[in-house]
Amino acid sequence: MKDTSLKSIMDLDRMVHEPARLAILTVLAAAEEVEFLFLLKVTGLSKGNLSVQSQKLEAAGYVETTKGFRGRIPVTSFKITPDGKKALVAYHAQMRAFLPKR
């Protein structure tokens, strides 16, 4: 490992590091806008957990939520914000620094 100091590890953005939130941000970073249903299918999270995690990401300013309708069915869509993208890139950079070079 290049950098194993406890401080560097503790500096990791915990909002991003949590597996469910990291999965959500990864999916959102791959697209412009993603619907709740797709996030549900691709992450395999429960509806409740996905709602909670996306709300946390929204509160952190990493995700934007849009509510609309498809016919009569309510549809919730998510977008990653520039801050969210920055946080994800920074997180990946930090993680790469921890991992040993192959």
Added chain:
Amino acid sequence: MIAWVTLGTMMNTKRLAQMDDVTRRYGSYRPCGAGLGVVWGGVLLGLLGVMLLQWSQHEYAQRAVESQSLWRFMRDTPLSPPAWLQLAAIASPFVAWFGLVAIQAWVDRQFGTVTTDGSSMSCARPGPRWFAPVVVIMMACVLSAVVLWDASTAAIGGAAAMLAIGAWALVWGRSSRDQLTLLVMFAVSVPSLYVMAATDPYGNFAAGNLVIFATYLLLMMMLVVQGLRRFRGFLRVRADLAAMRPVEE
């Protein structure tokens, strides 16, 4: 290593890459009803082509002089398409768009909507999104002007129908960013314009329509191949999605 344990479960980087890949592919294969919209457009244009050919052959059988070829007959005889053919031509772009929207809604009901920049990835020739609708609008304006100039008041109905098809291009042109969808609407709209232009019997559009339809049917066949490719890609993504393991909660 202890630090990893204290921080909780680390996401597998392979798993993240898989999520990223599935999302990108789903976003690019989803538009145009996952490619099925092209088949719908192809069926509509094919039907309109069959109707046109049936009418042409009927007129040819009834009115052609001996040893006159179909092409010469269509070129030399002032012909105006019957009301049922005109109605089919006017309705085609509208029915095509509503069908595309319905197919897209059916596709999206299963896995949801994902919008990506690469929505035209599986299209033969990605180009500016305004190209197809603008060409349809220009053709509608030019053809209706020609018909009005040539036949004045008698051609008002045909010209109005052409302008309606042109105005409709504003709707589908604004609503879709997907090149394949735009090209399908283009391939359905242009032959419809020419059928309506033939309502001026002295404009001699009837013979030209045979060429226009053959050309656009060929274009549509190429688009159908693109659409089926896209659908195959979509089925693969759907299988990958179904096989995804859930994230640890």
